[in-house]
Amino acid sequence: MPHILIIDDEKAIRKTLTEILGFEGYKIDEAGDGEEGLKKFGERTYDIVLCDIKMPKLDGIEFLEKAKQINADTPIIMISGHGNIDTAVEAVKKGAFDYISKPPDLNRLLITLRNAMEKQDLVAETKKLKRKASKVQQMVGESAAIQKIKDTVEKVAPTEARVLITGENGVGKELVARWIHEKSSRSAGPMVEVNCAAIPGELIESELFGHEKGSFTSAIKQRIGKFEQANGGTLFLDEIGDMSLNAQAKVLRALQEGKITRVGADKDINVDVRVIAATNKDLLKEVDDKTFRLDLYHRLGVIIIHVPSLNERNDDIPHLVNYFLELVAAEYGQPVKTMEPEAMGALEKYDWTGNIRELRNVVERLIILSGKTISLEDVNTYVLPKS
Numbered sequence: 432m433p434h435i436l437i438i439d440d441e442k443a444i445r446k447t448l449t450e451i452l453g454f455e456g457y458k459i460d461e462a463g464d465g466e467e468g469l470k471k472f473g474e475r476t477y478d479i480v481l482c483d484i485k486m487p488k489l490d491g492i493e494f495l496e497k498a499k500q501i502n503a504d505t506p507i508i509m510i511s512g513h514g515n516i517d518t519a520v521e522a523v524k525k526g527a528f529d530y531i532s533k534p535p536d537l538n539r540l541l542i543t544l545r546n547a548m549e550k551q552d553l554v555a556e557t558k559k560l561k562r563k564a565s566k567v568q569q570m571v572g573e574s575a576a577i578q579k580i581k582d583t584v585e586k587v588a589p590t591e592a593r594v595l596i597t598g599e600n601g602v603g604k605e606l607v608a609r610w611i612h613e614k615s616s617r618s619a620g621p622m623v624e625v626n627c628a629a630i631p632g633e634l635i636e637s638e639l640f641g642h643e644k645g646s647f648t649s650a651i652k653q654r655i656g657k658f659e660q661a662n663g664g665t666l667f668l669d670e671i672g673d674m675s676l677n678a679q680a681k682v683l684r685a686l687q688e689g690k691i692t693r694v695g696a697d698k699d700i701n702v703d704v705r706v707i708a709a710t711n712k713d714l715l716k717e718v719d720d721k722t723f724r725l726d727l728y729h730r731l732g733v734i735i736i737h738v739p740s741l742n743e744r745n746d747d748i749p750h751l752v753n754y755f756l757e758l759v760a761a762e763y764g765q766p767v768k769t770m771e772p773e774a775m776g777a778l779e780k781y782d783w784t785g786n787i788r789e790l791r792n793v794v795e796r797l798i799i800l801s802g803k804t805i806s807l808e809d810v811n812t813y814v815l816p817k818s
Contacts, residue, residue, distance in 0.1 A: 438468035465489025588614035598738035601786035620664030646695020
């Protein structure tokens with residue numbers, strides 16, 4: 432049921448509109464002046480606002496300006512018995528969806544409300560599609576470590592150099608890989624991801640290089656591998672340190688010769704792929720332990736980018752928190768919540784064992800469970816471990 436906020440200092444107007452729109456299936460909240468209306472608007476999300484222009488305390492134009500700062504997407508329809516063309520133009524310039532004179536014509540009002548609802552649906556669908564279409568999130572932060580990564584990406588991305596990205600789980604290694612791809616000459620091509628840790632050792636070769644029908648028991652049809660899928664683009668090998676030695680040997684050949692062979696086939700297939708790898712392991716230690724090939728390490732690590740843990744760059748936490756506050760609010764279709772300085776300070780001191788992935792989850796939890804403003808008490812209740 433669409434939820435409408437009616438703001439008008441004339442009680443009779445509010446009562447009439449509430450009765451009419453309630454009969455049409457709308458849920459109604461009322462406010463007797465601009466200040467009360469702004470308070471209610473900030474406390475919850477409305478589908479539409481009907482707002483008078485001439486009101487005490489805070490007039491309609493002032494309400495419109497302040498409301499747009501809180502939630503720019505909510506359609507606000509201005510109504511007035513003292514209106515003229517200049518007032519209507521001013522209201523629309525400041526972001527009003529439409530302007531209706533008093534007494535409002537019922538048919539015009541209902542058509543305007545329907546159009547406003549359709550606009551809301553389009554805005555929501557557009558945001559949804561943009562989130563799906565967006566390939567890369569922002570690389571958020573102003574610390575020296577993040578600035579160094581950004582500078583390195585700018586230099587490396589236009590080249591064909593292979594890149595090895597290191598860092599703990601959850602620090603954003605995949606994001607760095609995506610930025611390299613998006614800023615490269617291969618950005619129009621595919622970026623194909625393989626999580627080497629999530630694929631059983633006996634299946635990794637089939638996943639990477641593909642297989643022919645009948646090459647093993649469950650091979651009921653031909654399969655195109657990730658190297659072929661990434662042809663002309665980028666192949667991101669995540670958690671490369673978990674790849675079997677046998678698969679490592681075949682990846683090395685693919686990097687050296689630009690050729691792969693499907694499992695169960697004799698024919699070589701030429702592939703044009705830029706490989707970016709990532710790991711949370713110390714690969715040189717893995718080399719010493721005989722679980723990773725030294726020659727593959729040198730092939731992959733033409734450029735090495737280390738992504739620091741969140742605890743190593745906690746001065747970036749306020750930037751990340753504010754970014755996630757906006758991102759999650761947009762996903763939920765809610766106004767962006769604010770955070771008290773004391774609450775932000777507590778997050779800066781927190782031990783982020785899960786890094787940015789954990790921080791994002793914490794911000795989402797606070798948005799769901801907290802009020803309009805996230806307080807230190809909210810952080811203590813929903814984030815900090817109980818002693």
